[in-house]
Amino acid sequence: MSTFGSHFRVTTYGESHCSSVGCIVDGCPPGMALTEADIQPQLTRRRPGQSALTTPRDEKDRVMVQSGTEFGITLGTPIGLMVKNEDQRPKDYGGSTMDMFPRPSHADFTYQEKYGVRASSGGGRSSARETIARVAAGTIAEKYLALAYGVEIVAFVSSVGGEHLFPPTATHPSASTNPVFLDMIDKITRNDVDAHLPVRCPNEEASARMKKLIEAVRDKKDSIGGTVTCVIRNVPVGLGEPCFDKLEAKLAHAMLSIPATKSFEIGSGFGGCEIPGSIHNDAFISSVPIPPSQSGIEVSAQVNGATNGTASRIPRLKTRTNNSGGVQGGISNGAHIYFRCGFKPPATIGQAQNTVDFSGNEGILEAKGRHDPCVVPRAVPIVEAMAALVLMDAAMIQESRQASRSHLQKRLS
Template sequence: MSTFGTLFRVTTYGESHCASVGAIIDGCPPGLPLDAADIQVQMNRRRPGQSNLTTPRNEKDAIQLQSGIEHGVTLGTPIGLFVRNEDQRPHDYSETDLYPRPSHADWTYLEKYGIKASSGGGRSSARETIGRVAAGAIAEKYLKMAYGIEIVAFVTSVGKIHMPSAVVQTSGADAEDDDNSEDALTPEFRELLSTVSRENVDAHLTRCPHAETAEKMTKRIQRAQAAKDSIGGTVTCVIRNVPSGLGEPVFDKFEAKLAHAMLSIPATKAFEIGSGFRGTEVPGSKHNDAFVRRADGRLGTATNWSGGIQGGITNGENIYFRIGFKSPATISQAQTTAKYDGSEGTLAARGRHDPCVVPRAVPIVEAMAALVVMDQLLIQNSRRAAISLLPPVTTLPPTMVMPPPQIVAPSQTPVKENGP
């Protein structure tokens, strides 16, 4: 369906070449200072045509707010917003009347609905993500102002070019029996997860905060462009200052909701959180995150293989995860493939496309992360509000009962309104 969330609900609409795309956001708390400029920042990071590494489609993606806000403050009622599609070229897709494009959704949409959009990718196009990014920007402003939560995503690989992050493992005959790895991530990368900002990320067109790797990524994307081809990559995201206790086991664990959100983004093919697949290679004696007492008296973990989530519930540590994006399906090379009638032919695709989607995917990943955190916070706060009305539990040992619950305490640290 086209709706995401339980209490903070986002419904997106629109196809790649229709009149407009947008969203309805229901459940935004009242009293949040908000105007179009708060949203436009992320829209500009997502928009096409922002560099020579992206599609040349020239869309301003200017957000227009329609409802739910008066005098610059949210009312608590549904927020309606949209963006007009201005640079449309449906004639670039006339060949899709004959061919289902390889690795696109043309055939599967036709099989599902018995009808499909005549141009572009329709609802499967990344153009649909405009509504997500706008809704995510609204959620993110609330999270930042109320809790000091920071969400930063960045590109960690393009093709076979990877940003330095993993500890170099033993190679050779003894590699299979080596249990001495201390952590999947280098100390430098762990420090980056705690300090990286969007300013660092946006310092390079590839949105990789490691300058040497970013230059290599640029050349790899340009090589794909020159060959009329495409290339994939990965995006890593860190969420900082998330309160503990979020997540709804057993089927709506926090990482399950994150995976749902991330794998709903067009072109995604993989998701891992915390130690991910590397955690399968490490013995439990080294993988376990031992508890320590923090300076504020609360428990924390000495390591963070768990990626900030244990038992499907946030533990207060940094949440970090990685998403894999496939090489864009639209390429300018002629491809031998079957027509709808089954006869063989040659498809010479036109249209405008990204040779690599990961630089523009960064704000989309941040937006979907914000929607998950926002929804889970509202759910947890509603539970705590309900419990707070009951008498304290006195029949169980103190180690089995927390103090009388209160609404999750917001951050008292002054924060900037325009993101981390």
């Protein structure tokens, strides 16, 4: 379906070469300042035509807030967001071999089989154009999270092809045990990431290697994949719903719904499978000083913090390490949440490919149009937006639970 979230619901619309794309955001709390200026920066980071490493499609992706606000303040009613497709070229696809052949590894075949019809220009809903609406909605969620909790979300490119920012080693099969990585995610900002354009890998030497690789595959009319790492800081304790709506499960759902994604790992990830439990376990330590004069019972009560079952914004415990990636038992523990998602090489390439048409007749496809040789630099704000949507929904669920419990306790007291 085209709707994401339960309490903070986002419904997106639009295809790659239709007149506009956009979304309806339902459930945004009232009374929050919101204008196009809050949303536009992330859309600008996502838009095409940013550099010679992206598609040359020239879109400014200017967002228009059409409902849900008055005088720049949210009303609590559905927020309508729209972005016009100004440089659409469906003629690049119609009447050509691209209209006859399903592109290898693209969604042409599966959409045709599922619906009996498909948008032949630009991939329709399977195009990355659809992610404009996600980014627009995500900025609204992110602003609320920042104001209410101080949440910070920063993503960056961590690999392109075989070029890695933190390659796995025998000592550190997972970046979760690498002190350089842990220091980076503790401090990194979006300004740090964007200081290394066009790749958005926050390391000059690694960024240069990745840029060289993308240029090489582009010049061969080929494509390459990569990974994006994201860190979420200042997450309140208690977000996530056992058992099927665990926080990492919702994050995985969100990330794997992004076009071209093929993998997801949180915390130590796959590298953590190579670490013994004695190293992988995140030992608890006290996060607040406890006067030595207190009795054992009093200490226990203070350390346990929110004993009434509600989440604590200032947890009494923290972990010495963070191989769990900020989530234990599907519930946030107050540590940084960090994860990585993998993007495959873009399916549409300029090289001639032997394939068959929709009737099964053999032929050669040479794709036309404008396409990214690597999507990961532009995927960074998309990953941030989807992370914000997951956290926003989880926060609203937990706030509802806390409010209900608070009302009950007041009535019983």
